[in-house]
Amino acid sequence: xxxxxxxxxxxxxxxxxxxxxxxxxxxxxxxxxxxxxxxxxxxxxxxxxxxxxxxxxxxxxxxxxxxxxxxxxxxxxxxxxxxxxxx
Amino acid sequence: xxxxxxxxxxxxxxxxxxxxxxxxxxxxxxxxxxxxxxxxxxxxxxxxxxxxxxxxxxxxxxxxxxxxxxxxxxxxxxxxxxxxxxxxxxxxxxxxxxxxxxxxxxxxxxxxxxxxxxxxxxxxxxxxxxxxxxxxxxxxxxxxxxxxxxxxxxxxxxxxxxxxxxxxxxxxxxxxxxxxxxxxxxxxxxxxxxxxxxxxxxxxxxxxxxxxxxxxxxxxxxxxxxxxxxxxxxxxxxxxxxxxxxxxxxxxxxxxxxxxxxxxxxxxxxxxxxxxxxxxxxx
Numbered sequence: 001x002x003x004x005x006x007x008x009x010x011x012x013x014x015x016x017x018x019x020x021x022x023x024x025x026x027x028x029x030x031x032x033x034x035x036x037x038x039x040x041x042x043x044x045x046x047x048x049x050x051x052x053x054x055x056x057x058x059x060x061x062x063x064x065x066x067x068x069x070x071x072x073x074x075x076x077x078x079x080x081x082x083x084x085x086x087x
Numbered sequence: 088x089x090x091x092x093x094x095x096x097x098x099x100x101x102x103x104x105x106x107x108x109x110x111x112x113x114x115x116x117x118x119x120x121x122x123x124x125x126x127x128x129x130x131x132x133x134x135x136x137x138x139x140x141x142x143x144x145x146x147x148x149x150x151x152x153x154x155x156x157x158x159x160x161x162x163x164x165x166x167x168x169x170x171x172x173x174x175x176x177x178x179x180x181x182x183x184x185x186x187x188x189x190x191x192x193x194x195x196x197x198x199x200x201x202x203x204x205x206x207x208x209x210x211x212x213x214x215x216x217x218x219x220x221x222x223x224x225x226x227x228x229x230x231x232x233x234x235x236x237x238x239x240x241x242x243x244x245x246x247x248x249x250x251x252x253x254x255x256x257x258x259x260x261x262x263x264x265x266x267x268x269x270x271x272x273x274x275x276x277x278x279x280x281x282x283x284x285x286x287x288x289x290x291x292x293x294x295x296x297x298x299x300x301x302x303x304x305x306x307x308x309x310x311x312x313x314x315x316x317x318x319x320x321x322x323x324x325x326x327x328x329x330x331x332x333x334x335x336x337x338x339x340x341x342x343x344x345x346x347x348x349x350x351x352x353x354x355x356x357x358x359x360x361x362x363x364x365x366x367x368x369x370x
């Protein structure tokens with residue numbers, strides 16, 4: 001279980017975790033965590049060192065797509081989220 | 088792989104036209120400049136730029152090495168990605184203290200591994216089959232629906248290297264988003280998960296959700312016709328709102344049968360838009 005239970009956006013976190021795990025080479029290294037940001041929830045997704053490029057994509061295209069989808073998912077949690085990627 | 092050829096005043100414009108026709112992003116296309124525009128007297132252009140383009144059939148080297156590395160890892164007995172995923176899913180199902188959509192997420196995900204083993208196995212020397220790409224795409228979508236607590240079905244059609252994945256179900260609007268922006272994001276991610284990740288460089292994958300794309304295409308084509316009628320009757324060109332390349336292609340295609348107007352694209356993505364102009368008799 002890599003999504004911490006206390007993240008108050010279960011749908012957005014589950015979507016984020018599924019998407020990132022589906023596109024990396026090392027799904028077991030994917031960890032999603034949440035922390036309060038300015039007026040919205042900050043979701044941080046950690047991936048293996050070799051996978052950050054895949055997750056960000058050319059010109060940040062994949063990262064942008066992930067943010068779009070996760071923000072849409074967060075509407076089902078009734079919260080506003082931002083997504084950060086770290087390795 | 089099919090090439091398209093375009094001409095325009097500059098090479099950049101010709102490339103953009105080609106991208107519109109192919110309906111792909113610049114990163115997914117490759118170009119050949121067939122003719123450079125030659126400047127004429129007094130800055131007038133004498134020759135037009137001519138380029139040809141196609142959907143990029145191969146990706147740069149690092150990706151190939153990445154793929155091989157992954158295969159090596161997957162060969163280890165009992166340490167396959169599937170086993171890992173399956174193990175993880177099980178824990179998830181047991182642990183989930185039932186925050187709203189989670190149980191269903193686990194249930195949907197749990198069906199995946201069994202299905203995965205039936206997928207065609209790809210030889211390291213072969214590119215993945217269309218079936219393998221389609222199976223990955225469906226797996227991705229079902230996992231996504233599960234995570235969202237939604238239910239839906241997927242249907243895959245393919246014609247040669249063109250794969251179309253249709254998703255149907257109730258309340259899928261969250262996956263479509265305003266003007267289909269979320270749908271395009273999901274499509275991008277399906278492509279990464281189902282094509283790039285497994286080293287596929289040849290198939291073309293499109294995603295539709297609840298028939299949105301089809302309806303949007305029909306509506307766009309109707310709208311384009313109405314706009315073209317006005318352009319033709321007023322004689323004044325008209326710029327449409329910015330839209331993604333796939334939508335621009337629909338407009339260009341819809342109006343290509345008309346001889347009284349011409350279309351072109353202007354500006355840079357994401358603000359790039361189609362301009363409809365009266366047909367110039369000079370051409």
